[in-house]
Amino acid sequence: AQTVTQSQPEMSVQEAETVTLSCTYDTSESNYYLFWYKQPPSRQMILVIRQEAYKQQNATENRFSVNFQKAAKSFSLKISDSQLGDTAMYFCAFMKQGDDKIIFGKGTRLHILP
Amino acid sequence: DVKVTQSSRYLVKRTGEKxxxxxxxxxxxxxxxxxxxxxxxxxxxxxxxxxxxxxEKGDIPEGYSVSREKKERFSLILESASTNQTSMYLCASSSPGQGFKYEQYFGPGTRLTVT
Incomplete structure (x- = not known):
């Protein structure tokens, strides 16, 4: 069975700083997808970034980028120039190719301080 | 614009209620x-x-059932609510036809309190 581990339950950084959220996963699959979802306070969960395991290039979406290390089964999220609106719960997630279900980590609560 | 809605943001029910x-x-x-x-x-x-x-059952189906009579609507049923079912409930949808994207779209959540 696949598992997703987020080792940082809570983090705080100053506005404009760069922050990295950690995620490791365990799987015997070779084809899969990884995601970071963001859940702002009292707002809907949204997808931040996705990565296909077969791609070596790390995904990037504006200020958000990932460091995907397939051999180490690590998938960290880097937020550059952090903004107050980045304050949220962040969930790392895994999906096996051919499956429709996602396995979520327990989440990291990120506070961006003014 | 993509939309998933849930019937209530907050709900308070008594133990034993459906x-x-x-x-x-x-x-x-x-x-x-x-x-x-x-x-x-x-x-x-x-x-x-x-x-x-x-x-299909997920990881924690005990105490819950579901109904999907129409494609756009998915209901979660607590047959006899208990205090340990006090929680935030999130609904999501996705389409396998999206290929590699596989994004799930979430509703705003229902915070259920069982007293």
């Missing part, structure tokens, strides 16, 4: 999901539906 949580999506998605979110436990899948009248 509770219905409704979810509607307007994206013509085949897949719909019900999750439970608790602090320190993340999101846990309760039930999954991949088509009308089709369902």
């Amino acid at each position: 509770v219905f949580l409704e979810c509607v999506q307007d994206m013509d998605h085949e897949n719909m999901f019900w999750y439970r979110q608790d602090p320190g436990l993340g999101l846990r899948l309760i039930y999954f539906s991949y088509d009308v009248k089709m369902k």
Whole structure:
């Protein structure tokens, strides 16, 4: 069975700083997808970034980028120039190719301080 | 614009009551999901539906049932609510036809309190 581990339950950084959220996963699959979802306070969960395991290039979406290390089964999220609106719960997630279900980590609560 | 709506943002029910949580999506998605979110436990899948009248148990189905009579609507039913079902309930939908994207779209959540 696949598992997703987020080792940082809570983090705080100053506005404009760069922050990295950690995620490791365990799987015997070779084809899969990884995601970071963001859940702002009292707002809907949204997808931040996705990565296909077969791609070596790390995904990037504006200020958000990932460091995907397939051999180490690590998938960290880097937020550059952090903004107050980045304050949220962040969930790392895994999906096996051919499956429709996602396995979520327990989440990291990120506070961006003014 | 993609939309998943849930019937209530906040709900308070008494122990033993039958509770219905409704979810509607307007994206013509085949897949719909019900999750439970608790602090320190993340999101846990309760039930999954991949088509009308089709369902599959998730990781924590005990005490819950679901109904999907129409493609756009997925209901979560607590037959006899208990205090340990106090939680945030999230609905999501996705389409297998999206290929590699596989994004799940979430509703705003229903915070259920059982007293």
